[in-house]
Amino acid sequence: MNPALQGLLTIVIGVGGCVAYFYFSNIVLDKVLFPPRGPNAGRNINRANMIRPWLFLLPALLALGLYLAYPVFETLRLSLTQRVRGGGYEFVGLANYQQMLREPKFWEGFSNNILWLIVVPAASTAFGLLAAQLTDRIKWGSIAKSLIFMPMAISFVGAAVIFKLIYDTRPAGQEQIGVLNAVWLGFDGGVGSFIWLRLVPGLLLLALAAGAGALAWSLIKPVLGREGRSPGVIFGALRILGAVLMAAVVFLMLRQTLAVFTAEFPYGQPQTWLTIPFWNNFFLMIVLIWIQTGFAMVLLSAALRGIPEETVEAAIVDGANPFQIFFKIKMPQIVGTIVVVWTTITIIVLKVFDIVFAMTNGQWETQVLANYMYDKLFRANDWGVGSAGAMVIMLMVTPILIWNVYNARKEMR
Amino acid sequence: MDNIAGKKSALSWAVNIAVLALVALWVFPTVGLLVSSFRTGDQIASSGWWKSMLPTEQNLTLRTAGGDEAELIDGLYTVSGNLFAHEGIEQLDISAYGTSSRDVGAYAPGETVDMGDGEIIAVEADGDYVYTSEAEMSGRGQRVFVTAEVAPEFTLENYDNMLFDPNNIEGMSKAFFNTLTVSIPATIIPILVAAFAAYALAWMDFPGRALLIAAIVGLLVVPLQLALIPLLKLHNEIGIGKGYLGVWLAHTGFGLPLAIYILRNYMVGLPRDIIENAKVDGATDFQIFTKIILPLSFPALASFAIFQFLWTWNDLLVAIVFLIDSSGETTVMTKQIIELLGTRGGNWEILATAAFVSIAVPLVVFFAMQKYLVRGLLAGSVK
Structure with missing residues (x-):
């Protein structure tokens, strides 16, 4: 059958089936099972109303259970098994995890993922906040917003093509058609080159290191300090783990800052950007930052507009300058939204697959967990280790999952 | 402010x-x-x-007329005419010319050049030339290298080639329709399923409701990577295998948490009076849902529809796992672009066109329905 026709038929069957199911199941409930007539009319109505919600929920619950809840447990089970020759599976305990932890590609993916997790949400939120704050003050702000928001509609694969054109390299001597190389060949090692290639990135790295350091300190402080309530053993351990991770990040950033100031740059030679180890990760991250900034901007812009004007007016009357207003009056009021933006982008980062798959496929030390997992599952056909990789991603999402559920429950009360 | x-x-x-x-x-x-x-x-x-966008300087290699057209004038063999007319190309404005490939911009237009061996040539800015020689000329004409401004030029040929050429196996038309076939049902079906569930979660009282809502918030962030292998196994076991049905079901399942979340948040905000009045008037829940809630929830439905459409249209992972088999008949645009990136890495006219064909539809949807998209974003993020 023609796929388009099949699609149309599916829509008709799907939609018709849903409507028919809801309609007839309600009729059966009201007319056949518990008719609101006879001696038990009152009881029947109550019973019908107890069952009806589940009629409404049934298809959704079935789909959710089968397509999202069941796979979590099945993947957990698969990660503990191994295929035996001749079909079937055997339980192997944590052997898959051990094997995975011995693979350098896993650690490469893991450390790259950590880097992504720090850089992409931070940069997207920062750019989004900047865009939201700036566009709120000008006449053509809504046009500017919709243009910055536009990449949101573009697929990761499309964005990968767009940025591959930017990173394109031609041999030395030919005209460069990639913007980045064209700009790069404009640098000659003079003062401009020092400012743009050493000073600015160096300062940015230092700022990132400072941010990570502050985060590490705020994580470890309640554990060290004796005042206040004790955080409990599990939270304490989590905090220490987080602080250690952040300290590692600080160390990494400081080392790179040193490298930025001391490295010899090959001026005048076109670069193949996606093959430069470590830095190529950033060239991939730029793609996701470019896409996600619009999302951050939209949410933060709404939050900024929701700030009561009185608070800002009062600050102006008290003589605050625009920067004080922004950092001391507005920021504390939108901190909740910033957390939402941050966690949402974090989840997207953990799932990022298409960009790496399309641009480098994990070569040149750009592996990430999602792509590592895909490699294991569908290229190496090793379901055990692949599932173990998936469980690592799930584990990294879990804190956000718990946090979201906790907040949603708090909001409902 | x-x-x-x-x-x-x-x-x-x-x-x-x-x-x-x-x-x-x-x-x-x-x-x-x-x-x-x-x-x-x-x-x-x-x-x-x-x-x-700007006119570019280009170097062209042109030829004067051949020796058989030479006329004997004042004892010199002479050919004259227009360089561009000989080649049959549009006349350009010459900024420099040369007679040797080693120095193509040696002379200014209008300058008369002695090429040695008694040969003299003069080329004007509009391409008119006079070329004389003391000896008899033979064979093809003299080569002239000219530098000229070329106006910007654009072509629709790439789109013609990628979309409408039935012989082009790399073409995007099949993949375009496949993508459409995936995304339309995968957008419509979850909306309906989710709408009923969202109504129950918003306006019906039953034990376990709060727990269910919390579960859905939790499922919002479950990475779909986890679902790949178990569901592929399941699809193979129940005989769906790889195909459209599988991908529609998968997209429905993965889209449901967001759909329910957005719709429930919206429906909770609808005025309670309307629903209670309808109940007093004897309307059943089914009637309330179809006659009141569904029409009132249009903005939320539109928001989610756009999200789901963009997501299914742009998706790569779900399609390669659940849809595309080894025959490649059901390839979608994102997959086709990945293939082209592998085989045609340097042919940017093909890559750029292919990518833009796949980007164009989401962009149109985005600009036409941006309002709903923003609303959906604001409603869909867990606060």
Whole structure:
């Protein structure tokens, strides 16, 4: 059958089936099972109303259970098994995890993922906040917003093509058609080159290191300090783990800052950007930052507009300058939204697959967990280790999952 | 907001310029792809796309008329005419010319050049030339290298080639329709299923409701990577295998948590009076849902529909796992682009066009229904 026709038929069957199911199941409930007539009319109505919600929920619950809840447990089970020759599976305990932890590609993916997790949400939120704050003050702000928001509609694969054109390299001597190389060949090692290639990135790295350091300190402080309530053993351990991770990040950033100031740059030679180890990760991250900034901007812009004007007016009357207003009056009021933006982008980062798959496929030390997992599952056909990789991603999402559920429950009360 | 106190911000100019720079930075990559898709492969390979808007200097190699057209004038063999007319190309404005490939811009137009051996040539800016020789000329004409401004030139040929050429196996038309076939049912079906569930979660009282809502918030963030192998196994066991049905079901399942979440949040905000009045008037829950809730929830339905459409249209992972089999008949555009990236890595006219064909529809949807998209974003993020 023609796929388009099949699609149309599916829509008709799907939609018709849903409507028919809801309609007839309600009729059966009201007319056949518990008719609101006879001696038990009152009881029947109550019973019908107890069952009806589940009629409404049934298809959704079935789909959710089968397509999202069941796979979590099945993947957990698969990660503990191994295929035996001749079909079937055997339980192997944590052997898959051990094997995975011995693979350098896993650690490469893991450390790259950590880097992504720090850089992409931070940069997207920062750019989004900047865009939201700036566009709120000008006449053509809504046009500017919709243009910055536009990449949101573009697929990761499309964005990968767009940025591959930017990173394109031609041999030395030919005209460069990639913007980045064209700009790069404009640098000659003079003062401009020092400012743009050493000073600015160096300062940015230092700022990132400072941010990570502050985060590490705020994580470890309640554990060290004796005042206040004790955080409990599990939270304490989590905090220490987080602080250690952040300290590692600080160390990494400081080392790179040193490298930025001391490295010899090959001026005048076109670069193949996606093959430069470590830095190529950033060239991939730029793609996701470019896409996600619009999302951050939209949410933060709404939050900024929701700030009561009185608070800002009062600050102006008290003589605050625009920067004080922004950092001391507005920021504390939108901190909740910033957390939402941050966690949402974090989840997207953990799932990022298409960009790496399309641009480098994990070569040149750009592996990430999602792509590592895909490699294991569908290229190496090793379901055990692949599932173990998936469980690592799930584990990294879990804190956000718990946090979201906790907040949603708090909001409902 | 700084204007509230009647004080015009001194930063106003800086803000305008900063926003302009930011917007330029964000639009620039996409524009590069769009412009490239309208250039020929040679143009893309020879100059950066940002230069294509301006006239470019190009070096052309042209020839004078051959020796058999030479006339004997004042004892000199002479050929004359117009360089561009000989080659049958559009007349350009010559800024420099040369007679040797080693120095193609040696002379200014109008200059008379002694080439040695009694040969003299003069080329005017419009391409008119006079070439004389003391000895008899033979064979093909003299080569002349000219430098000229060429006006920007764009072509629709790439789109013609990628979309409408039935012989092009790399073409996007099949993949385009496959993508459409995937995304339309995968957008419509979850909406309906989710709407009923969202109504129950918003307006019906039953034990376990709060727990269910919390579960759905939790499922919102479950990475779909976890679902790949178990579901592929399941699909193979129940006989769906790889195909459209599988991908529709998968997209429905993965889209449901967001759909239910957005719709429930919206439905909870609908006025309670309307629903209670309808109940008093004897309407059943089914009637309330179809006659009141569904029409009132249109904005939320539209928001989710756009999300789901963009997501299914742009998806790669679900399609390669659940849909595309080894025959490649059911390939979608994202997968096709990945293939082209592998086989045609340097042919930017093909890549840019293919990518833009797949980007175009989401962009149209985005600009046409941006309002609903923003609303959906605001409603769909867990606060």
